[in-house]
Amino acid sequence: MLSDDFWRIIRIGVVGLVLAAAAAGLVFGDAWLWVAVEWSPPAYAESHMSGGFDTPTIVALLVAAPVKAALLWLIVRAPAPGPLDRRAKALRRLLYLAVADSLVLWYPIALLPDAVDSAFRLALWTAIDVLYLLVIRWRSRMLRAAAGAMFAVELAGTANVLLDELDLPELGPGGVVELGLIPAGVAATIFTVVGQRRDGRWSRGTLVAGWLSAGVYALLIPLNALFGRIPGGYLAMLVMMDAVGLVSTVWIAATARELPTQDRPADLPPARRPVIRVAVAAVTVLPIIALVHPEQHARLTYTGWSMDCYERHSFGDLKPAERDAAFLCRARSTEGGVPPMFPDSLSDQAILAYGRALCRTEGRDEQEAILTRAGSARPAWGADPWDLVYVCPQIIGTTHPELLRSTAETEAANAAYIAEKNAKCRDPWPRTKGVVQATANYFLFVDGDPGYLVHDPEDEAADKAAEQAMDRIYDDSTQIGVAGSAALIGHLGDVVDLCLTVKAFRTAPPQRTAGWYQVNEVSIVSRSGRLTVPEMGEGGEVGAGAPMPNLAIAGKGRYRLRVYMRVDDAGEEQHLVVVFPGASRKRLNLKP
Structure with a gap:
């Protein structure tokens, strides 16, 4: 067995190290202070360290250091001698x-x-x-x-x-x-x-x-x-x-x-x-x-800012025992600065009961009456099915089956939908191959989108050019607004998506305007050597449904942008965008 003197040396060394590390934390910064006092990596507190710890946290760390050192002094002691069975x-x-x-x-x-x-x-x-x-x-x-x-x-x-x-x-x-x-x-x-x-x-x-x-x-x-x-x-x-x-x-x-x-x-x-x-x-x-509490006791398991409520899990990712908690998080959420659906004075049990009552309503008026009775600060807003699905999936699932999916199922369904939409789009010039080309469905905003961009995303003034192009799209009937390295192309009908084909050539291809409703040609510049169409990003709702190529095949410089538009017999809108090098800055109306 180790001697008492050896244990005393260990105690002094351990306690001294803790106190010295805490003192060093005042010099080397918050991350060092956290490690010295909490004995854990800074990652455990990084969500609270943006801009450094606040004053209460620093004071708590400085107080905790001697407290933990004193308790360590009591922990690191030699075992008592004596017989043990x-x-x-x-x-x-x-x-x-x-x-x-x-x-x-x-x-x-x-x-x-x-x-x-x-x-x-x-x-x-x-x-x-x-x-x-x-x-x-x-x-x-x-x-x-x-x-x-x-x-x-x-x-x-x-x-x-x-x-x-x-x-x-x-x-x-x-x-x-x-x-x-x-x-x-x-x-x-x-x-x-x-x-x-x-x-x-x-x-x-x-x-x-x-x-x-x-x-x-x-x-x-x-x-x-x-x-x-x-x-x-x-x-x-x-x-x-x-x-x-x-x-x-x-x-x-x-x-x-x-x-x-x-x-x-x-x-x-x-x-x-x-x-x-x-x-x-x-x-x-x-x-x-x-x-054991009476039913009216306000047992508040999840408030609007509880740590467990930060992640928004899909219904299909949760176990049955976790779904009530997910609804409570949403019912008390103040995300975005909006008032919660239910006040904090209501117990978990009461909120769950009100939630199931909301599932059985037949309109916003009935929901408003229930929320008013519950003391909601926003009764006129009602309750959305993507919140109620957690407390009554058997009801919401009949009208919104997509809300029952897991994250993986939702991603798979979205990918299948995009692939199906892309498969319906055909190249209108199948025999005229561009140096680079692509055909895909372009998804627009459901509530009305002015169009899509052909732009240089790496231009330092890309955002400003896009804003100017949007301002100019209504200057004439061509449905094309151009500003430097950005061209905003509109659409003929009130649509939420269209079939888009882009092709880049080294020289101007034949005009071939037959069969198209409208054909226009404008000038556009690439300052970085790139011209492309935005793609639908992860979790996004707008953009091309497939990767789009770089149409600036000759590098930096000026290009001609020719846009073909038409609506087929089925009411589907089709666009063909042709890009080729050209110094001309004229705006040509080729058809009509």
Whole structure:
């Protein structure tokens, strides 16, 4: 066993390193300060670091540094000498492994898949809890049974998380199981500390650390609701809770350190046993009673700015137990500065009930009446099907089946739709091959789009040229507005898409105006050596449905742009855009 002097050197080195690193953080910046105090990469706080930490967060980090250093001083201590049986030795090793996990191992384990992390913790704490029941001298069967029950509830919660990450059937709805985890954890800690006290081998300091650990655990109940309601100061609160949370690690380390058997008191006199039974029963029952609220109680699981609400998942990507939470996020959302659908004063249960009532309405008037009754700040807006689908998919899905899709299914459906639209478009000059060419469907805005661009996207003045081209499109009847490196081409009919073919030639091709309603030729310049048509980007709704080539085949310079337009017998609009080098700046009306 290592000497006390060696352990003292380690303690001084570790604590000194933490304090020195925190001091260095004041010099080297916020990222260094975060690593020095929180012992985690800056990426864990990068969403809050734009422009640096705010004052409350910096103050919290500077306060947390000496607090964590002091708690580390209590953690890094030499194990007490003394005999240990086989079970006690195993428990000490596992407890020290839990301490190492809390301080160091959590980060490399977090780099592994989430299921590995959950499986590790389930295995570790299952073994520790079993050995707690076997090693601690409880002196009461009722106390040991109550502790075992609370251990089982905690482990069931961890198992539920593991099943969720493995996409296996869960033990119960995630929200319900998680709600019972914190009271069960508090009760399990209290039972263990009572058992340690009755055992007699643990010092008063260890018992105090245990009671403080239970208090910190209990704080998670109000703080879980409070975190989502703090627009600023969230990170500062998180830093302080992380520092105070080390009290639990102090207790675990002290429990492992003082495991050797020493003088233990005799069995408690019979007169005190009824009192202990009443206390154990109260501690067991009260957390369960605390979980039961009347239906009108405002249980606010998800507020408009909760962290879990930032990601907008598609209906098909969520498990059934997660869909109510998704609706609650949308119902309380204030994204874009708009008022929420429901006020925060309503409970989760009430909002879900109102949501299902909205699904059964037959018009906006009925929705407005329901939202008015609920106290909504925007009742006239009603509720959209893409929000209601999460609470009544069987109703919304009959009229909007596309809302039931997952993200992958939506992307596949969009790709199939674009491919189908592109397949309907044909090259109007199939025998005249350009140096480069492409044919695709061009998708316009549904609510009316002036047209599409042929432009130089790398021109420094590209945006200004596009604005000027849009201003000039209505100067005459040619449906073409030109400004430098941009040409905005309009359309003949009121359409939402058209078939577009682009071709580039080295010399002017024959005019071939027969069969076309309108043919015009203008001048355009390429300042970077590129001329192209915008493509539909990822998640976009406007642009060409296939990759468009660079039409400036001769590099930088001036080009002629000839545009053919017509509407076929089926009412489909077709455009042919021809580009070739040319110095002329004349605007030609070739047809009509």
